[in-house]
Amino acid sequence: MKMHLDEKIWLTISFGIIMIFMFFTGYQAFALDMAPPSNKEIIDPQKVDQTAPFDKPGVNKIGENEYEVIMTLQAFSFNPGNFEVPAGSTVHFTLTSKDVVHGFEVAGTNLNAMVMPGHIQKITQKFNKPGTYLVLCNEYCGAGHQAMSTTITVK
Numbered sequence: 001m002k003m004h005l006d007e008k009i010w011l012t013i014s015f016g017i018i019m020i021f022m023f024f025t026g027y028q029a030f031a032l033d034m035a036p037p038s039n040k041e042i043i044d045p046q047k048v049d050q051t052a053p054f055d056k057p058g059v060n061k062i063g064e065n066e067y068e069v070i071m072t073l074q075a076f077s078f079n080p081g082n083f084e085v086p087a088g089s090t091v092h093f094t095l096t097s098k099d100v101v102h103g104f105e106v107a108g109t110n111l112n113a114m115v116m117p118g119h120i121q122k123i124t125q126k127f128n129k130p131g132t133y134l135v136l137c138n139e140y141c142g143a144g145h146q147a148m149s150t151t152i153t154v155k
């Protein structure tokens with residue numbers, strides 16, 4: 001096959017760029033251990049109320065400016081809902097669903113998680129700016145989905 005020199009040059013450059021991207025992606029994934037956050041703990045979705053820590057949902061202070069929120073999501077509410085944390089707190093969320101797939105999105109932050117029945121979702125966020133943060137379910141979960149919201153007040 002006869003190939004024009006320009007074509008060879010551009011093919012080499014494109015192939016080289018792809019290889020460079022693949023190298024960096026591989027380096028980040030394997031050498032730097034960067035990956036999307038994931039938590040592989042599972043529980044029996046029929047027994048959420050009896051399974052620790054979800055038998056006691058709530059907001060617990062676990063250190064200086066550090067809180068743990070044990071939350072269950074169910075059609076169409078968050079438990080606990082409308083809670084408060086002081087500004088500057090780091091909040092560790094432990095979430096699960098009691099029925100169907102729900103979403104946990106906190107507007108104005110990077111918090112956005114899918115919460116599935118039978119799975120424990122863990123995410124951490126530091127709340128520096130005082131204000132009222134809207135928490136929304138962003139996975140369609142049934143007839144009352146649009147009403148599934150709560151707030152986190154930071155003050």
Ligand SMILES: [Cu+2]
Nearest residue numbers: 102137141148
């Ligand atoms: Cu929902």
